[in-house]
Amino acid sequence: MTEGGPGLSTEIIALRISGTVTEFRELGIEAAMSNYLLLLLLILTLGMFAITRLQETRATRQARQIQEEG
Amino acid sequence: MKAQNLNRMTPYVFMAPATIIMGLALLYPLAYMIYGSFRAWDPSQNISETEFVGLKNYITLFFDPAFRESLSVTLTFAFAVVTAELAIGVGLALLLDRNIRGMSVLRTLFILPMMIAPVVVGLMWRYMYHPTVGTINKTLKSMGFESVDWLGQHALLSVIIADIWQWTPAIVTLLLAALQSLPRSALEAAKIDGATGWQQIRYIKLPLMMPVLIVTGLLRLIDALKVLELIWS
Numbered sequence: 095m096t097e098g099g100p101g102l103s104t105e106i107i108a109l110r111i112s113g114t115v116t117e118f119r120e121l122g123i124e125a126a127m128s129n130y131l132l133l134l135l136l137i138l139t140l141g142m143f144a145i146t147r148l149q150e151t152r153a154t155r156q157a158r159q160i161q162e163e164g
Numbered sequence: 165m166k167a168q169n170l171n172r173m174t175p176y177v178f179m180a181p182a183t184i185i186m187g188l189a190l191l192y193p194l195a196y197m198i199y200g201s202f203r204a205w206d207p208s209q210n211i212s213e214t215e216f217v218g219l220k221n222y223i224t225l226f227f228d229p230a231f232r233e234s235l236s237v238t239l240t241f242a243f244a245v246v247t248a249e250l251a252i253g254v255g256l257a258l259l260l261d262r263n264i265r266g267m268s269v270l271r272t273l274f275i276l277p278m279m280i281a282p283v284v285v286g287l288m289w290r291y292m293y294h295p296t297v298g299t300i301n302k303t304l305k306s307m308g309f310e311s312v313d314w315l316g317q318h319a320l321l322s323v324i325i326a327d328i329w330q331w332t333p334a335i336v337t338l339l340l341a342a343l344q345s346l347p348r349s350a351l352e353a354a355k356i357d358g359a360t361g362w363q364q365i366r367y368i369k370l371p372l373m374m375p376v377l378i379v380t381g382l383l384r385l386i387d388a389l390k391v392l393e394l395i396w397s
Contacts (some may be wrong), residue, residue: 095286098318104319105234110390125201126221142382
């Protein structure tokens with residue numbers, strides 16, 4: 095929609111990666127940039143798994159408590 | 165004896181196609197990229213000719229103000245989009261969770277934006293945001309308002325609005341499914357105890373929907389962090 099501009103105001107990382115490959119011809123830096131993004135996404139995904147597991151254990155513990163009381 | 169061995173092999177044989185495709189299409193490029201990120205690499209060079217530079221690329225990027233700026237733009241975009249989409253999505257899902265006539269028609273209409281390719285959405289909104297001949301500014305003018313410089317001064321906001329337009333329906337669909345599978349007994353008990361509509365939402369529906377909400381939000385967040393076509397087109 096804006097192709098990153100005006101200035102850097104909508105320059106998201108994915109756009110920066112694809113744009114600077116042709117501009118600066120530094121594939122190493124581009125790869126490092128993608129790795130930063132990958133790392134960010136990995137942290138979020140692992141966080142998601144952790145939250146799901148936490149909820150499951152809490153649910154099973156609650157169920158057991160209810161059984162013991164009943 | 166041989167048959168037993170074959171039996172033991174069966175699961176691995178079934179897994180093999182998927183594993184091979186994963187390895188070729190995902191793991192190999194990933195390893196290649198990680199390997200390449202430690203090298204000073206010009207596109208005209210073969211990777212074996214490149215020079216090993218260690219963590220230099222990462223350090224250069226870390227102290228590069230332009231990279232930091234685009235990182236912060238990405239994060240702003242992702243969090244703004246997910247917050248707005250979740251808020252609107254929850255509201256719409258709660259409104260749609262009842263027996264209305266023509267519900268299936270409504271639902272189909274709601275999913276329409278999701279079916280459009282992001283590139284097309286980007287182009288469409290670009291023309292709609294056009295400062296003089298775009299639909300939005302024309303409408304604003306005809307109603308007597310000042311025209312707004314959408315893609316200039318408020319570029320990020322405009323992009324965020326377009327993304328919300330496209331992906332809120334996905335959230336509504338997911339949340340509506342979650343709402344309709346809530347245990348009816350809890351809701352009925354609340355009704356018998358005289359809970360008002362707002363109390364039912366606040367104390368019954370939202371807490372029961374929370375796991376779905378969190379997972380939907382995180383999925384959208386991951387998706388929003390790697391958006392490209394919408395802005396690029």
